[in-house]
Amino acid sequence: MVPVSFAPFGFTGEEFVLLKSNALYWPQERALLVADLHLEKGSWYAAHGQMLPPYDSRETLERIADAVKATGARRVITLGDNFHDDAGASRLDPYAAGMLEALTRALDWVWITGNHDEQMQRKFGAELVAELEVNGIILRHEAKRGETRAELSGHFHPKMRVAVRGRHIARPCAVISRRDGADAMATERMILPAFGAYTGGMDAGSPAILRALQPASTIDAVLPAKGKLVRFPLYRSAA
Numbered sequence: 001m002v003p004v005s006f007a008p009f010g011f012t013g014e015e016f017v018l019l020k021s022n023a024l025y026w027p028q029e030r031a032l033l034v035a036d037l038h039l040e041k042g043s044w045y046a047a048h049g050q051m052l053p054p055y056d057s058r059e060t061l062e063r064i065a066d067a068v069k070a071t072g073a074r075r076v077i078t079l080g081d082n083f084h085d086d087a088g089a090s091r092l093d094p095y096a097a098g099m100l101e102a103l104t105r106a107l108d109w110v111w112i113t114g115n116h117d118e119q120m121q122r123k124f125g126a127e128l129v130a131e132l133e134v135n136g137i138i139l140r141h142e143a144k145r146g147e148t149r150a151e152l153s154g155h156f157h158p159k160m161r162v163a164v165r166g167r168h169i170a171r172p173c174a175v176i177s178r179r180d181g182a183d184a185m186a187t188e189r190m191i192l193p194a195f196g197a198y199t200g201g202m203d204a205g206s207p208a209i210l211r212a213l214q215p216a217s218t219i220d221a222v223l224p225a226k227g228k229l230v231r232f233p234l235y236r237s238a239a
Contacts, residue, residue: 035154080114
């Protein structure tokens with residue numbers, strides 16, 4: 001099921017839908033992809049003296065549940081930094097832990113680990129991997145510079161600064177690169193926006209993001225707006 005308010009777009013020969021919630025839905029696989037949940041970031045900051053409302057995990061998990069309901073997804077694949085630190089799972093309050101247990105029981109759930117949670121202490125019965133390949137697309141936490149295969153990743157929390165009604169605001173976005181090959185074959189790679197409630201962001205056109213997606217012929221920031229995917233050019237090869 002594709003949400004009626006969003007138009008699918010092509011990526012690496014597959015159909016995807018980028019949701020306003022910052023999740024990516026893959027209809028053929030009935031899979032919901034989410035990057036950088038950073039669960040229990042609030043409790044981590046509290047332990048280090050910076051008090052934040054301790055409800056970020058609940059909000060993030062509720063938004064995943066809403067996205068699953070909206071799309072009819074049967075599978076959830078995370079793209080790393082699931083918890084803000086390796087011990088984050090042990091700090092979940094009973095309500096949030098119960099939500100996560102229910103979600104992982106009901107769905108085919110795969111955790112891909114990231115730099116914040118390489119040694120996750122609890123996986124809630126789900127599969128735990130460093131990276132995964134699905135239909136020829138590599139799913140990992142951080143884009144690998146020089147990668148010549150199709151790739152989906154997270155890590156950078158990209159945001160695009162846009163003008164809305166005379167005001168400039170920063171909105172989470174995906175970043176898509178395309179490399180045109182001499183043999184007429186193209187390689188596409190995508191960095192997803194961060195999904196977690198307490199995640200900040202990096203400018204989509206920052207050198208770190210552009211470097212991570214090289215080699216590339218084009219790099220665009222993309223975000224959903226009024227049922228369409230809007231593109232903002234970030235990089236064009238001189239070649």
